[in-house]
Amino acid sequence: MRKYFFKPRGLLFLNLLFAVLLSIVDIFFAFILGNIVDVSVTGSGLGFKRILYIGMGTMAAEAILSYLVRIFRGKFIRESMCYLKEDIFNNIMSKDMASFNDQNSADYISTINNDTNLIEQDYFINILDSFQFISLFVLGTYSIFRLNIYIAIAAFIIGFIPIFIPLIFQKEMGRRKKEYSNSVSNFTTKIKDIFSGFEVIKSFNIEEKIREDYNNSNNAVEDRKYDSAKMEAIVNSLSQFFGSMVFFAPLGLGTYLVLKGKFTVGGMLTSVQLMNYIVNPILNYSNIVNKIKGIKPINDKIGNIVKVDRVCDEGLEKSSFENSIEFKNLSFSYNEDRQILKDMNLSIDKGEKVAIVGKSGSGKSTLLKLLLRYYEGYDGEIVIDNMENRELKISSTYDLISIIQQNVFMFDDSIKANIALYGNYTDDEIDRAIVQSGLLDLVKTLPNGSDSSVGENGCNLSGGEKQRISIARALIKNTPILLLDEATASLDSETSYEIESSILDIEGLTSIVITHKLNEELLQRYDKIVVMDNGTIIEEGSFYELIDRKGFFYNLYNVEKAAYDGLIEGMSQ
Numbered sequence: 120m121r122k123y124f125f126k127p128r129g130l131l132f133l134n135l136l137f138a139v140l141l142s143i144v145d146i147f148f149a150f151i152l153g154n155i156v157d158v159s160v161t162g163s164g165l166g167f168k169r170i171l172y173i174g175m176g177t178m179a180a181e182a183i184l185s186y187l188v189r190i191f192r193g194k195f196i197r198e199s200m201c202y203l204k205e206d207i208f209n210n211i212m213s214k215d216m217a218s219f220n221d222q223n224s225a226d227y228i229s230t231i232n233n234d235t236n237l238i239e240q241d242y243f244i245n246i247l248d249s250f251q252f253i254s255l256f257v258l259g260t261y262s263i264f265r266l267n268i269y270i271a272i273a274a275f276i277i278g279f280i281p282i283f284i285p286l287i288f289q290k291e292m293g294r295r296k297k298e299y300s301n302s303v304s305n306f307t308t309k310i311k312d313i314f315s316g317f318e319v320i321k322s323f324n325i326e327e328k329i330r331e332d333y334n335n336s337n338n339a340v341e342d343r344k345y346d347s348a349k350m351e352a353i354v355n356s357l358s359q360f361f362g363s364m365v366f367f368a369p370l371g372l373g374t375y376l377v378l379k380g381k382f383t384v385g386g387m388l389t390s391v392q393l394m395n396y397i398v399n400p401i402l403n404y405s406n407i408v409n410k411i412k413g414i415k416p417i418n419d420k421i422g423n424i425v426k427v428d429r430v431c432d433e434g435l436e437k438s439s440f441e442n443s444i445e446f447k448n449l450s451f452s453y454n455e456d457r458q459i460l461k462d463m464n465l466s467i468d469k470g471e472k473v474a475i476v477g478k479s480g481s482g483k484s485t486l487l488k489l490l491l492r493y494y495e496g497y498d499g500e501i502v503i504d505n506m507e508n509r510e511l512k513i514s515s516t517y518d519l520i521s522i523i524q525q526n527v528f529m530f531d532d533s534i535k536a537n538i539a540l541y542g543n544y545t546d547d548e549i550d551r552a553i554v555q556s557g558l559l560d561l562v563k564t565l566p567n568g569s570d571s572s573v574g575e576n577g578c579n580l581s582g583g584e585k586q587r588i589s590i591a592r593a594l595i596k597n598t599p600i601l602l603l604d605e606a607t608a609s610l611d612s613e614t615s616y617e618i619e620s621s622i623l624d625i626e627g628l629t630s631i632v633i634t635h636k637l638n639e640e641l642l643q644r645y646d647k648i649v650v651m652d653n654g655t656i657i658e659e660g661s662f663y664e665l666i667d668r669k670g671f672f673y674n675l676y677n678v679e680k681a682a683y684d685g686l687i688e689g690m691s692q
């Protein structure tokens with residue numbers, strides 16, 4: 120956290136400066152009070168009028184400096200928190216797909232919202248507070264020693280007991296803080312899941328169970344918060360007790376000295392005031408140190424979340440695709456339990472149209488994910504024009520390859536913005552993508568055309584319309600390699616046929632298409648059909664070659680065709 124604390128150096132210096140100035144004025148004011156009392160009791164000290172003016176001037180200076188301390192503290196917090204949150208966000212965004220998926224996205228949200236809040240309160244604000252406490256403590260100590268050495272010694276002997284209190288409770292406090300933070304993360308995950316799955320919850324009538332789950336998580340958060348508060352209560356009460364003792368003992372001694380005629384009443388009032396400045400920092404020391412030390416587990420948690428194994432955009436530059444993509448002896452597993460791809464070999468030449476078919480779970484999407492470098496821990500090689508894909512800059516890979524997926528994420532913005540995805544495209548380019556993706560009919564019916572809003576995650580659009588936006592998004596990027604993962608699954612057969620067909624028409628484009636819809640006319644147009652089963656390629660060839668072979672594809676195709684014919688027959692009866 121130090122890095123973020125010391126970043127706004129100028130503001131940090133001003134905070135320190137005004138804290139010291141305010142402390143000087145506070146100490147000075149303690150002496151003014153003593154002088155006023157001495158004027159009234161003994162007639163000694165400065166003249167009454169003069170002391171009143173000085174007192175009022177000091178109070179004005181105190182008010183102005185307090186204002187400045189608060190203003191510069193606010194400014195400092197603003198700067199350092201922005202920097203911290205920006206850094207956390209940038210680190211999360213630099214993660215590759217695999218390490219991003221290691222954590223639930225709600226953990227990231229909770230870190231940015233809740234953990235940074237704890238850091239602000241318990242770390243930044245506490246350290247800033249301690250500037251004032253430390254300067255008051257140092258100046259107060261110096262002054263009280265000058266004023267009366269016996270009172271000073273008495274205050275100090277008892278005064279240091281509270282310092283050991285936080286050391287005793289520090290570990291337990293940190294543990295409770297971490298438990299609280301974890302419970303907040305779990306709670307955020309729960310809420311996020313509940314609201315994302317609102318439709319499922321309603322339609323499956325599981326509100327009661329969800330309410331119970333919510334209440335359990337909610338209670339867990341409040342319980343953990345209460346646990347921390349209980350601990351804080353113990354530490355604070357003990358500190359309070361010893362703090363009062365620090366105050367009480369020198370006060371008794373001062374009274375004794377006044378009675379003996381060795382000290383003035385005004386001097387005693389000043390020393391009482393000065394003791395405040397010594398006792399308060401000592402009292403707050405436990406609190407401040409506890410909170411600062413207690414932040415360590417949160418700090419570690421943030422460190423883990425923002426840990427970036429590798430800076431993604433390092434590597435070789437590649438701006439064009441010239442020859443081929445080769446998967447050589449490719450093996451991959453998401454976890455140790457099960458191998459998903461097994462020693463796969465496949466070569467795709469530039470401009471080739473390749474269809475990948477196979478049973479559900481055979482590893483088709485995984486193959487595309489590896490090509491897109493969502494996961495890089497595979498064995499074997501994926502070579503693009505003699506360069507291993509993993510060695511390229513990630514931005515180079517995405518300049519060459521785009522994907523149209525089954526699940527489409529929509530930003531709450533216009534259709535146009537969702538197609539362009541903040542890229543600089545001309546209206547003509549956007550219009551062309553709208554036509555190619557079959558969105559024109561929809562856009563024509565909307566009052567604001569392509570400027571119409573899609574709503575939160577595309578709630579104003581149908582599944583098919585969202586998928587068409589995803590298709591337009593990929594087409595506008597105009598990359599030399601296009602991947603389709605069941606991209607037309609939620610479109611009707613006619614639109615799906617038209618879109619797949621128009622993609623096959625794009626000359627020079629290398630397309631790799633995962634499809635379940637085994638349409639004979641379309642399949643004939645692919646240069647190669649790759650048949651996958653159980654993580655490996657079991658057949659490969661043109662449509663007619665595979666049909667003639669009467670193997671796995673032949674059966675798959677006929678089963679699909681029979682099911683389709685049966686459906687049509689059923690519909691016509």
Ligand SMILES: Nc1ncnc2c1ncn2[C@@H]1O[C@H](COP(=O)(O)OP(=O)(O)OP(=O)(O)O)[C@@H](O)[C@H]1O
Nearest residue numbers: 453454459477478479480481482483484485486605
């Ligand atoms: N993130 C993941 N973690 C663990 N296992 C996964 C993960 N993603 C996929 N799998 C598993 O890997 C296997 C292959 O999945 P994949 O999505 O590649 O299959 P697929 O052939 O594309 O299936 P479908 O046609 O149903 O989309 C499946 O058994 C799946 O359960």
